[in-house]
Amino acid sequence: MSAAQEETFVAQAGSEQAAPVAAAPPRQWWRRKGVTTAISTASVIVVLAAWQLCASQGVVDEKLTSSPWGVVQAARFLIDNGQLGSDVASSAKLFGVGLGLAIVIGAIGGVLIGWWRLVAAVFEPWIAILYSMPLIALLPLILVWFGISFSAEVVMVVLISVFPVLVSVITGTRNVDQQLVRLARSFCGSELAVIRTVLLPSLIPYFVSGVRLAIGSALVGVVVSEYFLGNGGIGGLIVTAGENLQSGEVFVGITILALSAVVMTGLLRRAERRISQWRNG
Amino acid sequence: MSANVSLTSVGKTFAPGPRPVLDNINMEIYPGETVTVIGPSGSGKSTLLNCIAGMEPYSGAIAIDGEPVRKPRRSVAMVFQAPHLLPWRTTVGNIAYGMELQGSLAKDDQRKRVEDLLDLVKLRHARDRYPAQLSGGMQQRVNIARALAVRPSVLLMDEPFGALDAISKEHLQAELQGIVSAQRLTTIFITHDISEAVFLGDRVVVLSADPGRIAAELKVEQPRPRPLEWKRSAEFQEFYSFLWKELQQA
Numbered sequence: 013m014s015a016a017q018e019e020t021f022v023a024q025a026g027s028e029q030a031a032p033v034a035a036a037p038p039r040q041w042w043r044r045k046g047v048t049t050a051i052s053t054a055s056v057i058v059v060l061a062a063w064q065l066c067a068s069q070g071v072v073d074e075k076l077t078s079s080p081w082g083v084v085q086a087a088r089f090l091i092d093n094g095q096l097g098s099d100v101a102s103s104a105k106l107f108g109v110g111l112g113l114a115i116v117i118g119a120i121g122g123v124l125i126g127w128w129r130l131v132a133a134v135f136e137p138w139i140a141i142l143y144s145m146p147l148i149a150l151l152p153l154i155l156v157w158f159g160i161s162f163s164a165e166v167v168m169v170v171l172i173s174v175f176p177v178l179v180s181v182i183t184g185t186r187n188v189d190q191q192l193v194r195l196a197r198s199f200c201g202s203e204l205a206v207i208r209t210v211l212l213p214s215l216i217p218y219f220v221s222g223v224r225l226a227i228g229s230a231l232v233g234v235v236v237s238e239y240f241l242g243n244g245g246i247g248g249l250i251v252t253a254g255e256n257l258q259s260g261e262v263f264v265g266i267t268i269l270a271l272s273a274v275v276m277t278g279l280l281r282r283a284e285r286r287i288s289q290w291r292n293g
Numbered sequence: 294m295s296a297n298v299s300l301t302s303v304g305k306t307f308a309p310g311p312r313p314v315l316d317n318i319n320m321e322i323y324p325g326e327t328v329t330v331i332g333p334s335g336s337g338k339s340t341l342l343n344c345i346a347g348m349e350p351y352s353g354a355i356a357i358d359g360e361p362v363r364k365p366r367r368s369v370a371m372v373f374q375a376p377h378l379l380p381w382r383t384t385v386g387n388i389a390y391g392m393e394l395q396g397s398l399a400k401d402d403q404r405k406r407v408e409d410l411l412d413l414v415k416l417r418h419a420r421d422r423y424p425a426q427l428s429g430g431m432q433q434r435v436n437i438a439r440a441l442a443v444r445p446s447v448l449l450m451d452e453p454f455g456a457l458d459a460i461s462k463e464h465l466q467a468e469l470q471g472i473v474s475a476q477r478l479t480t481i482f483i484t485h486d487i488s489e490a491v492f493l494g495d496r497v498v499v500l501s502a503d504p505g506r507i508a509a510e511l512k513v514e515q516p517r518p519r520p521l522e523w524k525r526s527a528e529f530q531e532f533y534s535f536l537w538k539e540l541q542q543a
Contacts, residue, residue, distance in 0.1 A: 191377050198346055198371040199443065201394035209394070213381045290381045290423040 078259040083267065086260030095249070100268065103234055103245030106162070110169025111230040115223060117170070118177025122222075123215070125178075126185025127207065139182075143175045151240055160242050168241065169233035176225035184218025185211060220284045227276050231269055296321040297479040298345065298447055303353035305340055314340050315351070316504040324446075325477040327517070329490040331536065332500030332508075333543055338483045341505065342451050345481065346371045357447060367395050370445035374452040376432035378424040378439075384411070385420050388438045395443055403442075410438040413472060430461035437469065441476075448473070448480045454489065466492055467521050474517040487540070491532045492524055499536065501543035509539040 041047060060080045066072045067079030074082060090096035125132045151168065158164035188211050196206045238247025246265045253261035299322070305315040314337040322328050332338050344351040346369060347362045355362040357369060370391065378387045388407045392398050411417045414434040424432055433453055440448060454462045470493055473480050484490050490497045494513055501508040513532055515523065523529055
């Protein structure tokens with residue numbers, strides 16, 4: 013729009029001031045929900061198709077890049093010989109135990125540290141150090157202390173995934189509505205009652221976003237510890253397949269990791285929306 | 294008749310400043326009486342109320358039913374200026390909240406009391422709504438019902454209608470007066486609105502600012518409950534202008 017056009021446009025708008033407020037302009041067609049979903053789906057399909065095409069036309073070396081169809085065949089092979097089932101089970105066990113411990117430790121620790129200044133003074137420097145350093149650097153130490161064992165793997169997963177929950181819950185605890193705390197105290201509410209009725213419900217969104225981050229971190233922890241501490245599970249599958257130039261099997265492992273992360277965070281978001289219905293008024 | 298709430302040379306100084314916020318406050322409030330406290334901002338009205346509620350340390354002596362106040366008491370309920378409702382609880386849950394914290398009542402009795410209060414504060418139609426779905430006036434009704442639910446012998450109110458529009462405010466003033474008179478509640482009501490102070494109070498106490506001292510006291514000899522029309526009477530105007538002049542000097 014040129015400056016002159018813009019001027020006439022403004023003038024017209026001014027002359028129409030007496031008219032009632034105009035309705036919201038119609039939304040652009042590409043903003044509708046169905047359309048955006050269709051575009052997203054198409055995006056995935058196009059990339060997969062291009063991958064398949066490049067591989068089958070010899071543009072890239074299928075041995076190195078595999079192809080969507082190659083991945084499906086590799087998955088079928090791994091399912092048939094039972095390896096995929098046992099790898100997934102062993103990774104899921106590690107993930108579940110590690111993340112579960114991280115959530116429990118993070119939530120309880122976060123409330124204690126966020127609520128009582130004295131506890132915070134003791135633990136905060138350690139959190140600051142550990143949360144900002146690459147924890148993977150501790151892997152050799154864990155190996156020395158725990159050996160190649162399930163507990164070593166669990167320690168690694170907990171170490172990597174506890175901080176998102178912990179830090180998020182600490183922040184939430186500090187941000188609790190002090191007016192509500194005062195109110196509860198004015199009704200002679202005990203410390204425990206204040207925590208239970210005011211703090212815990214208001215922590216839910218912080219807790220959920222902490223867990224969401226922790227899911228991603230725990231997956232990293234699972235893969236890393238499987239790479240280095242025993243070569244089991246999905247991480248082990250990926251490492252071994254990589255060493256044997258089975259790129260199809262590598263992608264099977266990667267796909268499983270990606271899908272499980274997406275599905276878990278999606279489920280979590282849905283659960284949170286259900287819990288926090290009051291928010292929408 | 295012995296006083297329900299008595300304050301003897303109560304003072305309060307916040308740490309860094311040498312000047313007291315409250316200085317030598319003496320008051321006797323008798324059972325069933327409503328005392329409104331009015332004063333310019335900075336006169337320590339809210340601080341005074343917090344001290345009586347046992348939520349802030351003070352010098353001097355405050356006694357409720359003859360016992361010194363050092364921490365919040367079950368027989369005292371506080372209504373803050375903002376409704377401070379738990380956003381994740383419905384009207385019913387919020388009204389029950391104070392009772393729940395005090396824990397002196399069985400669940401069934403709590404439920405019965407909430408039902409009675411829903412009618413009293415005219416919120417039956419909104420019983421299952423969350424605070425985000427209530428208007429400001431309705432939220433303040435829940436706030437008041439929550440305080441009434443614990444059957445306090447003393448009700449402390451800190452400018453509860455300060456943030457409401459003029460019409461909701463008058464309605465709530467009239468309703469509150471009806472409830473307080475019917476239950477013969479001892480009430481201390483903080484406000485910066487002269488007409489509210491006169492309309493609700495058996496007695497109006499004027500606080501001066503910096504330091505907060507009692508500058509004047511006015512007895513409003515008019516039986517309660519008072520109709521809203523009384524606000525338009527000549528007598529009311531007289532009380533009003535007396536307090537207005539006092540506040541100019543405070």
